[in-house]
Amino acid sequence: MKYYIILTLLLGIIPKGNASSQRTNLDARTPGKCIAYTNLEDRVVFTCENNIKATLQLLGEGIVRMNFEELNDTLIRNTSFALTENALAKSQKINVSEQVQSYEIFTSKLIIRINKDPFQIRFFDKYQKLLLEDYEDKGFTLEGENIASRKTLRANEEFFGLGEKSGSINRRGKSFKMWNSDRPCYGVNEDPLYKSIPFFMSSYGYGIFFDNTYKSEFKMGSDSEEYYSFEAPGGQMTYYFIYGPTYKQILKGYIQLTGNPIMPPCWALGFSQSRGMLTNEKLTREIASQFRERKIPCDIIYQDIGWTQHLQDFEWKEENYDEPVQMLADLDEKGFKVIVSQDPVVSQDNKKQWKEADSLGYFTTDVRTGKSYDMPWPWGGNCGIVDFTKPEVANWWGNYQQKVIDDGVRGFWTDMGEPAWSNEEDTDRLFMQHYLGMHDEIHNVYGLTWDKVVTEEFEKRNPNTRIFQMTRAAYAGMQKYTFGWSGDSGNGNDVLSGWANLKQQIPVALSAGMGLIPFWTSDISGYCGDISDKEEMGELYARWMQFGIFNPLSRAHHEGNNAVEPWEFGPEVEQICKKAIELKYQLFPYIYTYAREAYETGLPIMRAVVLEYPDDKETYHLNNQFLFGKDIMVAPVVEKGASQVKIYLPEGEWIDFSNGTRLYQGKTWIEYPVEIETIPIFVKKGSIIPTMPVMQYIGEDPNYPLLLDVYPAAKNRKALLNVYEDDGISNDYKQDVYAERILECKTTEDAFEISHEIKNHNEFHWVKRNVLIRLHCQQKPKKLLLDTHKVKRFRLNKTGQIDFDKQDKAVWAWDEQKKQCLVMIPNTMEFSKLHVEK
Template sequence: MHNKSGKYIFHLFIFLFSGALNIYAQSYTPGNCLGYRVEDNLVIFNCQNNVDVQIEQINSGILKIWYDTDSFIRNNESFAVILKGNKEQAINITEQPGSYEIYTSDLIVRINKAPFQIRIFDKWQKLLMEDYKNKGFEADTLKMSSYKTLKPGERIYGLGEKNGNINRIGSSFKMWNSDKPCYQQQEDPLYKSIPFFMSSEGYGIFFDNTYKTEYDFGTESESYYSFSAPGGEMLYYFIFGPTYKQIISRYKDLTGKPIMPPAWGLGFAQCRGMLTNEELTREIAKGYRDRQIPCDIIYQDIGWTNNLQDFEWRDGNYENPQKMLSDLESEGFKVIVSQDPVISQANKSQWNEADSLGYFAIDSRTHKTYDMPWPWGGNCGVVDFTKPEVADWWGNYQQKVLDDGVRGFWTDMGEPAWSNEESTDRLFMQHHLGAHNEIHNVYGFTWDKVVTEQFEKHNPNTRIFQMTRAAFAGMQRYTFGWSGDSGNGNEVTQGWEQLEAQVPLMMSAGMGLIPFWSCDISGYCGDIEDYEELSELYIRWLQFGAFNPLSRIHHEGNNAVEPWLFGSEAEAICKKAIEMKYQLFPYIYTYAREAYDTGIPVDRALMLEYPKDIEVADLNSQFMFGKEMLVAPVVEEGAAFKKVYLPKGEWIDFNNKHQIYNGNSWIDYPVELETVPIFVRKGSFVPQAPVMQYIKEKSDYPLVVDLFPADINKKASFDVYEDDGVTNDYKSDVFGLRKMVCKTTRTNYELTYKESESGNYLLQNRVVFYNLYLDTMPANVFINGEKMKAGKLSDHRFESVNKTVWNWNKETNILVIAIPKGYDKYTISIEK
């Protein structure tokens, strides 16, 4: 291991030794470029002041840029980056009188010689990014920084799960994973560190540094932005788009694809802080099934174990945990249990075992196990997941409850907890791979990596469910995320601002490659003393949470937050919102696969879909749910209207499917307590399923497709994705598609359906119902050129259909077309 922690300071002292009056006030830059050398797919520029600059072509749109003062040796290889450049692809560089130029098929890089300055253009000579003057690299005794020119009107998005406006201009941020219970809506830092951001100029930056990095987007000056670090390397990746979606997709190539949850992971989940016993778990399960409110997951929080973290069911709390898990599984429930990354000193047997094996982080002062205060279970040893031998040891422990029937984990408090900036004593922790100031931000990442890799080792080809609080870039390869302890701890009923802040935080998380995300529905913090008083906020939080890819109801302590506790009206409204999520499962699951393939999140800021619409550039209050649907959750107390912006095109009110709004406009949408403003782009399919009590309760459920035809001479299309939902075969492209296209002409709608299978996957035979919302009854309906008969159709949620039939409801103006099982390809023509 090559330790570089003090090298910048060392070289700075050498550089400033002669004649400097105040070495602490001085800084240095590369100065002038003295020459260069080429090594395969990279070039190294030699500059004054003992600074070398390496530019490596990873591919035509990704460049690795590294400033160094010795031999380009890292303390640790990148935790996040998995994409390597091709050394056989020689870099293309030419020399001009005052500059050097590097060419890829996408980019032109111009490097000014005196002083050294990097400027990057697209192949059409549009300037994308440039160093601010000569300050592409600047270092002093405290930190090293990179400054970039900030163009007028430029917008910055990203940094993952961060508070504030989605447009980061005018804000500054810090990366230091922090345990922040009941955090305020502008508080920073939070739990995760994703040092990746995008510019409206067509590029992204991934700063590959695990230290306490800082980002300033125009608060010091309107002329530049900067990112800096107190240690490690000034190493970043330039990622060309030019669109936001292309930038995210290339960042996905750089740091890895996000794993898909099991299908059931996209259902609803119930938790609470004191949900740590069998009786309560069974009671909650019965409450959901008795009331016919869909639910897939019940969590067990900290306290389910005898000790942290022995993975032993707490004595007296569980009569027969294996039977409990089996019974719940038979009713459609999966149980997820928490993990903490520590061993309590009270857990003498396991603590002594880990201590004797050297599996804890050590105290650099005593060279003994670091004595970590912990919020639960007393002082602990911090498990050192950076040590390779720890993996199998931990994996064997966690497998005990998986063998019992537990279906996954949520890894909690992996910052690690009580290690915020003010807890400077934690900096004396030493991990196998480095000092804590380097490892802190990746500590939770290394834990999640072990959890997932060990799960897959012990349970081959089984899809993991793992949700985490603390993480670093690249987390998507191993885990999902939730936003931690939100809510108003002083007065739970006043958590409206905290709820409102979760909307842009969710969108930002998605742009940081956390596509599978949840908040704690109800807000985690605050004691509930009056359920009726809290009911409105609870309803609005749940309505928002229903459109999170992962949906979990959770609250601290023994504050119960099941929907039926808030009164009959609240129960009915919440049941309807939960049922809508289950109905939309085929739509959501299709976009879950898109997230795996492309990195584009299910919940997405509108600027991802409408990058040229200036109205959405700073829009924090609504989001796209996939490409077809727009959701504007109500997050204001006592709201009678919701102000909603609709981009270009025409939009159908999903709550009243005959109501159409013109786009490029703001509307005041009337809302009641049960209203969730949802809109669908004209020219869309929205595939759905009947309401089930848990995902895939009936494996042969019918597909119910809402079709909103496009304008004349245009098409609507959608490929409904299916796989087995439980294995990792999706990574080998074992899946099926139901491809639907509807072309609108002046005289008819022509709908084509075709099934496609990849690998050895066999699509489930399904009845398919199409709902078309039309102004007038069609003249005729044909299938494959033959006239289809009209007939009666009752409630078609699980109706058995043995022949093609269509029905016109003159009261609702809905055309329903039913196609029985066995049709894998057909064309339907609907005459206007």
């Protein structure tokens, strides 16, 4: 590992973040004329007249690494915090063709032209369509320590990404800063926030990942209509050009560089309950009992930071917990998993651990004194900041956190990892020295280095066990280690005025997804604000819940001792929320299938509509609705007292999920009527939606029947889906140990042909399930054949259902009201084709 060994000598005791006024004002330098190149096979180095060299590497047919630095730059820098270990090892041989005025490099997907005078890079696809070019000679500028890259901005170019940011999903015309910031009750357009993901995608079919950990800034046409730029006050100009041309392909290229997202344990995709003062055994047991008595599904109960005796000794607070180990065992019997918070600090009041870490040099230091940096903390008194960039810290921290895992805790919630109170205005933090550098370089990756330690140390001590870790502050590449939530949302001045904050969480979620945070949640109810009028709060809470159950990691949470359990807001709201949570559990097979897709491709489960319909200009600014997976459209109600919602439906035909007989034509806006219990949900015609019966927790019935809602496509077209299944708790999924149920429904003139195949990968022990097919069609079928055998017709019972326990053969029934053909196939029967004659 390379170390930042001469930085302190260069700066004395003045950190770079405070030294800008001391720099000599230098004119901005550009590379100027390219005077030579050297082909080192796996990279090409272009030497330019202004003492600047540009290095180009191919990391795939469509991924190009560009690096600029001064010729005499001998500073030893850190390797990338974001890239996978072998990302640069994929460097490919380059052939350079020199022309009179330029150099040309060809791949199977790209043509790269480098103009000689002045040095200018231009990227084309193989059809000579211009994708990206340097703006004039300013593809790289150096002014003192400030670096920048300007690119030509086309009149019709749109931008998406940059991670968990406020504002519209379309970044065109705005500027954004990367500086992980603790912003409680942040405004609807506030920037920066908690995470720094310096990666974006262009409507011209490419993505840019600017791998710089300093306080970088992205000006996406905010300064000029002619160019956009990305820049930083220090570090190297290293960026990656990622060719698509589709957004999906760009995302796949990004994870090739920064790593595949880890899959959460299956139970993490259930419902979670939390609150700021949920930090004692009695309250935890009471809440768990209420969920089960009221039959509201729930899998996780969080313990906020007050659960510890001291920050951060991982000891149960003695006055709050009588028998914590027994509590965990009792909750586990009822299907609850407990997640505890951890902060990246050790309180000075925690004398034993603080002295231990201080003597070992495990804290960040203050360059003014050479001693452990004295960090004021929101609670627990002043603290030492644990330096996770120091290799020896990992095992030490891993031993501490393992104590509660051995007790029965199932995972962690890593909070305050900016670290807290280290925002732009908190310039004293810039005097912090980390093992791998000064704080201005490490700040944005501090949370990432912590999350990396938490995950790797957990996996070392708990072999082949899937980690649950949810984090607030992070950098690019976080998806390899952790999941995310959007921090302290809501209106702190007036909780009842939090409607704008709820509305803004939708584009925040979608942008998080496009920044490779596919497993994400908002704090249902909004974290901020005292709730004094539960009845008045009921509508906002219900609407936040209806949005939140479509967050992959659904968590209700609020500050202090503000209780936000569903029953706190009256019987009507409780029933509305119960129904919403039950829907999440019913959709589990669908959600889990798309969780696997997120792991493989980087595609989020909650996805901006533009990812699936990139050529539809109406999708460029769709901030109030999203696709859930590929086939379900959700438009949460986010206006107080709303009686209708304006929704855009893209091309195709869309079926009202709550009324399977109501069909809408696509490429149009509709006005959809809503009541307080309404969640506008639509299914695209030509889809298969797998569900399961409602359970009180994921895994309550591991032999659950699989329910398949089939919405046939138009004539001569197919509905397709591969339903994914694995053990839900191990890391065997990384070795492709799983089963998939391959489903296809072809519509012909006279019939629906449903094919079914189970593929078992690497000897996964899959569950034989009862299957109920609900075929949504307009007319009662004439007859059904399962493979070659005629299926006997059966009458529905009084509740309109088929009783699986009383059937040992396939049967079918017709539901006239819902226009559904129901086919029950018991788990004792294997079948490959179902023929439904119209």
